[in-house]
Amino acid sequence: MPRITASRIPVMRELLKVGRRLSCSHCRMSKKTRPRLRTMVREEAGDMEDALYEKLKDAIMEAGSLRHEAYEETRRRQKADRDLADVSMMARDAESSYHGEARRRKEMEESLARERAAVEQDRRELDAILEKIREVDNRSAELELQISDSGRVMGELDVRMSESCSVLDALRREHRGEEPAADEESMPAVDGGDQSVSFLQLGLLELEEATDRFNESTMIGGASAGSRGRVYRGSLRGMSVAVKMICPDVAVHEARFGRAVDAIARARHPNIVALVGACPEARAVVHELVPGGSLEDRLGGEAPPLPWHARCGIAYRTCSALAYLHSTATVHGDVRPTNILLEDEQCSSSKLAGLGMPGFVAPPQLPSGVALAYVEPRYLATGELTPQCDVHALGVVLLCLVTGMPAFAAKKAAQKANDGSTPWHEVVDATAGGWPMERATEVALLGLKCCDAVETGGPHRPAELLDEALSVLEAATDATPGRTWSSLSASTASDSGGAPSYFLCPILKEVMRDPQIAGDGFTYEAEAMKEWLGSGHDTSPMTNLKLPTDELMPNHALRAAIQEWRHTRPSTFQRYQ
Numbered sequence: 001m002p003r004i005t006a007s008r009i010p011v012m013r014e015l016l017k018v019g020r021r022l023s024c025s026h027c028r029m030s031k032k033t034r035p036r037l038r039t040m041v042r043e044e045a046g047d048m049e050d051a052l053y054e055k056l057k058d059a060i061m062e063a064g065s066l067r068h069e070a071y072e073e074t075r076r077r078q079k080a081d082r083d084l085a086d087v088s089m090m091a092r093d094a095e096s097s098y099h100g101e102a103r104r105r106k107e108m109e110e111s112l113a114r115e116r117a118a119v120e121q122d123r124r125e126l127d128a129i130l131e132k133i134r135e136v137d138n139r140s141a142e143l144e145l146q147i148s149d150s151g152r153v154m155g156e157l158d159v160r161m162s163e164s165c166s167v168l169d170a171l172r173r174e175h176r177g178e179e180p181a182a183d184e185e186s187m188p189a190v191d192g193g194d195q196s197v198s199f200l201q202l203g204l205l206e207l208e209e210a211t212d213r214f215n216e217s218t219m220i221g222g223a224s225a226g227s228r229g230r231v232y233r234g235s236l237r238g239m240s241v242a243v244k245m246i247c248p249d250v251a252v253h254e255a256r257f258g259r260a261v262d263a264i265a266r267a268r269h270p271n272i273v274a275l276v277g278a279c280p281e282a283r284a285v286v287h288e289l290v291p292g293g294s295l296e297d298r299l300g301g302e303a304p305p306l307p308w309h310a311r312c313g314i315a316y317r318t319c320s321a322l323a324y325l326h327s328t329a330t331v332h333g334d335v336r337p338t339n340i341l342l343e344d345e346q347c348s349s350s351k352l353a354g355l356g357m358p359g360f361v362a363p364p365q366l367p368s369g370v371a372l373a374y375v376e377p378r379y380l381a382t383g384e385l386t387p388q389c390d391v392h393a394l395g396v397v398l399l400c401l402v403t404g405m406p407a408f409a410a411k412k413a414a415q416k417a418n419d420g421s422t423p424w425h426e427v428v429d430a431t432a433g434g435w436p437m438e439r440a441t442e443v444a445l446l447g448l449k450c451c452d453a454v455e456t457g458g459p460h461r462p463a464e465l466l467d468e469a470l471s472v473l474e475a476a477t478d479a480t481p482g483r484t485w486s487s488l489s490a491s492t493a494s495d496s497g498g499a500p501s502y503f504l505c506p507i508l509k510e511v512m513r514d515p516q517i518a519g520d521g522f523t524y525e526a527e528a529m530k531e532w533l534g535s536g537h538d539t540s541p542m543t544n545l546k547l548p549t550d551e552l553m554p555n556h557a558l559r560a561a562i563q564e565w566r567h568t569r570p571s572t573f574q575r576y577q
Helices: 006-028 033-176 204-210 254-266 295-300 308-327 369-374 377-382 387-403 407-419 437-450 462-478 526-534 556-568 570-575
Strands: 229-236 239-246 275-279 284-288 340-342 350-352 515-517 523-525
Touching: 204 229, 204 239, 204 275, 254 275, 254 556, 295 340, 295 387, 308 340, 308 350, 308 387, 308 437, 308 462, 369 387, 369 407, 387 407, 387 437, 387 462, 407 437, 437 462, 515 526, 515 556, 523 526
Parallel strands: none
Antiparallel strands: 229 239, 239 284, 275 284, 340 350, 515 523
């Protein structure tokens, strides 16, 4: 009997099943057929066993192959599921990003729409503003035209008012039967015997507007600037001016005030502060503004020291101004550093102020304090102003310029140096730079001579002392290379027939017939300046700066001086006819 192996067990199981099916029919077979049947079964079983074995073997191999394929398919399906999950996640992320981007785009579109609406609103508002600006510009042009017309009418009214005041003053004098005062008779005649010179009559309201109601911030020199009055900086009709207000406690005679203002108006010199107008109601005199401060501020303040050649120039210009005043029989009466004004920090020019102040006061008041040092001793005894008073004060000013000391100390130090008690180099102000000692000594001795503090070998007339002062100061300045007196001389004759340079129109270079003050403060021939403005110019012919106003104001004082000059020089007058 063959050995049953493990591989045959399944076959045997199949055979047993077949045997059970056959056992039922085996009972019905005869005994004869049973052996044969067994033989057949055995044979058939053997054949079937081999066939089934092969089939089972093939089936097992096929099942193994199917299991492997199923495993591979499972792996592929799992990988496909994972890939599907990844793709689904990416799709969800992409969808989320899309929705976010769509939301942001919608927000951006809404924001852009709002911005467009705001820009459109701003554009409409801007158009409205531009329209208003155009309306304002048109209205401004109309108002400027009205202002120009009003200014012209105001100028005409000022001229008429000035003429009316002159007539009224004459009528008052005629009604009171007043006689001309002695000092009035001594004044030179103008226009063939007319004793008065017309000037710009100003009202108190106009002065208040010019000085911001006399605001203390506009005060020049502070409250202690002067014992007789205060000076305010202001702007009057487009010009910078200085308003001199006489203190209320100072007695002023109306007639003396008018005569003093007339005297100031007659004085037309490049180194004398020009008169703009006066207000008898406020007891005020309006001058041109000299912005550089006073000589006293430069000598005694914290400002940079003055070089010696600048000091000589200031002294020369002051001498020239006094010589001009004395030639017209006018006495200044208040020459001191406070009234010597400087144009700028470089002291390129200076002007003498304070003219006529002693004439305002009735009766005359004697100065006190520092101002007493500039007073001529004979004036203290007699109270009479003479040219010698101006020369004495000039001498003290010269000593102050040389020594840099206050008036009393300067005079005392110069006297000691002249006596030999002190060397001159210790007296001369070292802050002025390298003084030529010989020239400095000459200027100091000249100052002592003017003060009558040194023996001069006999009396000297004021005119002679002024001529000597001009020569000494010219020599002192010539000690500096490259410096001449062409810019300092106030009385140098021009090419126009010997006429003073300040009589000439800066445009035409001819003697003026109708001098008019322009917005830049310079005086021009009326026709020449009108032609200049009419040709489209809005700048000054002298400074090339924009004119603050195109209005012209008559310079009555200069016109009177030119007429007087022509009256005294008929040959020159004929030349210009």
